[in-house]
Amino acid sequence: MLVNQLGAFAQTFMLLYLATRGFSLGQAGAVLTAYSAGAVCGTVLGGELTHRIGPRATIAGAMAVSAAVLATAPSLSSPGLFAALLVAMVVAGLATQAYRPAAAVLLSDLMPAEQRVMAFSMMRTAMNAGAAAGPLLAAGLVLLDWDLLFYFDAATALLFAVLARFRLPDARADGRAESTPDGPSAYSALARDRRFLLFLVATTVGAIIYVQYTVALPLKMTADGHSTTLYSVVLATASLVLILGEMKVTSYVSRWRPPVAAATGTAVMGLGVAGYWVADGAVLLVATTVVFVAGIMISGPTMFAHPAGYPAGARSRFVGAHQAAFGLGLALGPVFGVAVWDALGDTVWPLCAAACAVSALLLYAGMRPAPGGSEGRIGDGQTGEAG
Known part of the structure; x- marks a missing residue:
């Protein structure tokens, strides 16, 4: 996961890259939207493939395809090949x-229930470390050739595929029964699970708010006359706190009941975004960001481990649905942030705080066990039942 994230440049630098290749802002935005739409659908596809062919094969196959497509992207990056580039993205x-669903299912299958949340925290830490180091690598590659962004991304994706194929275990070789039906009826249990649907709505809302520290926050800081350097310091602080602190926080939070951990973390994240409303100096902006990130550390591992508590036969589809909901929130977040900022300015922050409060309530309701179940601690693996 760390290797893969080190080269995850395509989405982050897409707009800048296409601008250097002569694309209009509208065309570049359309390409980025195409990539984001594919990403949301990819998590659902990944959940289904994991169910049918297993997590190892899904990871290796998906990343091999990703490497092949990303390697061809520079040859399609001219305005005359706009349609082909859209399809490729x-x-x-x-x-x-x-x-992503395959990695989550494989992790949940291999880890004992009492260690599952910590395992997801470790995975998130690896991804955050890669995401923090990646832009530094990208800055060096751009100085040589913008096309190297895609070639390096393709190379890390291919390396991930090779490592997955030859170093990860094949969980399906253990003979796990997959007795759930195929086709549309396979998702009927998910659609009937009202608690899980509340969890999905809360996940989407939370993701929309989460992405505002990279959308609405730079708009606010620019309007307030702060430098780009200060924004870089804020981002670096967020990454450093996440990388160094999440596993330690998880070691305490894993003793809490899952709905309490998820709701509390989301509420703390809401306090952070509310703080941006009044933060006008460097110290307050950094301190508010630490509160914001603390909420993410409290709730994140628990929320990502939650779908892993569903029965093995349906687990991959529940994991895929959760990943899709999170991806949808990340895709909608920039649209929401820019629109609300243009219309209301700083009022975006109390709206985000209110949305976090709603999300926290939905998480508490959605992650509580079904009637007749026991509401254990996170480490007990009692995160809910399907149906």
Whole structure:
């Protein structure tokens, strides 16, 4: 996961890259939207493939396809090949994100229930470390050639595929029964699970708010006359706190009941975004960001481990649905942040805080066990039942 994230440049630098290749802002935005749409659909596809062919094969296959498509992207990056580039980016987003449900299912299958949340915290820490180091690598590659962004991304994706194929275990070889039906009826249990649907809505809302520290926050800081350097310091602080602190926080939070951990973390995240409303200096902006990130550390591992508590036969589809809900929130977040900022300015922050409060309530209701179940601690693996 760390290797893969070190080269995850395509989405982050897409707009800048296409601008250097002569694309209009509208065309570049359309390409980025195509990638994001493919990414949301890719998580659902990844959940289905994990159910049918197993997590190892899904990871290896998806990342091999991603590597192939990303390697061809520079040859398609001219305005005359705009339609072909759109199709390529849909496929790239689809393949690049299809591995996520497979990775989550493989992790949940291999880890004992009492260690599962900590395992997800470790995985998130590896991803955050890669995401923090990646832009530094990208800055060096851009100085040589912008096309190297895609070639390096393709190389890390291919390395991930090779490592997955030859170093990860094949969980399906253990003979796990997959007795759930195929086709549309396979998702009927998910659609009937009202608690899980509340969890999905809360996940989407939370993701929309989470992405505002990279959307609405730079708009606010620019309007307030702060430098780009200060924004870089804020981002670096967020990454450093996440990388160094999440596993330690998880060691305490894992003793809490899952709905309490998820709701509390989301509420703390809401306090952080509310703080941006009044933060006008460097110290307050950094301190508010620490509160914001603390909420993410409290709730994140618990929420990502939650679908792993569903029965093995349906687990991959529940994991895929959760990843899709999170991806949808990340895709909608920039649209929401820019629109609300243009219309209301700083009022975006109390709206985000209110949305976090609603999300926290939905999480508490959605992650409580079904009637007749026991509401154990996170480490007990009692995160809910399907149906």
